[in-house]
Amino acid sequence: MLIDGRTEVIAHLGWPTHAFKAPMIYNPYFESAGINAVVVPMGCKPENFAALLKSLFTAENVRGALVTMPHKVSVVGLMDKVSPAVKVAGSCNAVRRDGDGRLVGDMFDGEGFVRGLSRKGFRVQGARALVIGCGGVGSAIAASLAQAGVGELALHDTQERSAESLAQRLKMTYPATSVVPGSTDPAGFSLVVNATPLGMNPGDPLPLDVNRLDPDAFVGEVVMKSELTPLLAAARQRGCAVQVGADMLFEMIPAYLEFFGLPGTTAEHLRSVARLQY
């Protein structure tokens, strides 16, 4: 990768930055595809975020920003325009300028999750889905499932108000979708999603009762690992098909590339050139 005076910059804003993965996926891809752009991490504390984001977008060659914790919610209020996914998720992790200089926010976590399901042959349309964890990523997945025509969407969060609030936001944007309260009992669901952080740390309890999983259910995970989390290992033992968290990550990047107006590619190619260490 040779950065020169014509290189375009995508700022990757979050704090802390140490665990950032995007630079090691996007930059090797840009290099492999001859795209003169670079993803650059910037460690930004909450009190400095609004000023930094706005200033960065005054720079001529800043093409966009990837926004992660702890700014994914606060960034929404800085946007001039947001997508339906942002409205439902209440969070945003991609920002670009439009032709008029307005800041446009979008969020493709859910899109990545659903693209991964489709690629694995799972048909979302008409399915009964349970989403456990109704924070930013769970909300984004719920929005994308609704967008893709899910039959019934059950929501659960240990914070009951999170699930209720998500249900309300979904009803505003996707009034035709049947949204119901869920629990940690996955029985009867053909799609079960862990959108909680449980599984990130050794010794975490399982997010749901795996003994109640239907053996033909599909179980997906947001914990960003390429190997099986304890939940996915248990699900697979029951015979379930599974999707690892890293799949969501790679599947969403083509959508981000498109959003930034950069040449796209497949999740497979991204995975083959990425230089991630798990």
Added chain:
Amino acid sequence: MLIDGRTEVIAHLGWPTHAFKAPMIYNPYFESAGINAVVVPMGCKPENFAALLKSLFTAENVRGALVTMPHKVSVVGLMDKVSPAVKVAGSCNAVRRDGDGRLVGDMFDGEGFVRGLSRKGFRVQGARALVIGCGGVGSAIAASLAQAGVGELALHDTQERSAESLAQRLKMTYPATSVVPGSTDPAGFSLVVNATPLGMNPGDPLPLDVNRLDPDAFVGEVVMKSELTPLLAAARQRGCAVQVGADMLFEMIPAYLEFFGLPGTTAEHLRSVARLQY
């Protein structure tokens, strides 16, 4: 070069950015030396500069900034602390944060020029020097010559007030240096410096009367080329030793690296790894 969540950023601020050279020198060096840092161009118009500079320095992993046209003068007013070279030059092209979060500005154009002279065996101490062009880079070279103990310093600029103003600034910081008015006549000077842009474009007139050069004079150039400019070609024909503009560039970078607190190297190594296209 693999950018990851621990990479430190040096923002290269200017406008337009197309002719930037620093990324193609610093970044190959960082890669060759295993330094996890990256120089990133940011095209910034004057009206946005102050806000962008200040915001960038709120980012945890922004280690510094390289500042170039059109911000080299305006940046001085944004600094909490500046070096003597900045005071004399009235311009600044390197910024870092000190331990208290204050912005510190420095300027190593002149230092690079003088380091290059020393490496070529020219002894500045006691020399009679003529500096033609008293803008930012000429002022910086004049300051470094004064710092290095030049015997007499003659200044010339087509804008007479520029030369007078530089003479005054020099007298404040280097009261012992003899500063006198110069002209385009280089006769009697052992060091002659073109610090004007003449030589950048084909057809430019020569900045001085080459027929009056002492054959044992040393002639240095700031026009950033690695080959001989028409001035240097003529000087060499008269028997003069010369220094090309690109030498100043490579010689100053070790000083910048030190300023940013990064591991240093030699101008030769920088030149050997650089990926510049002239």
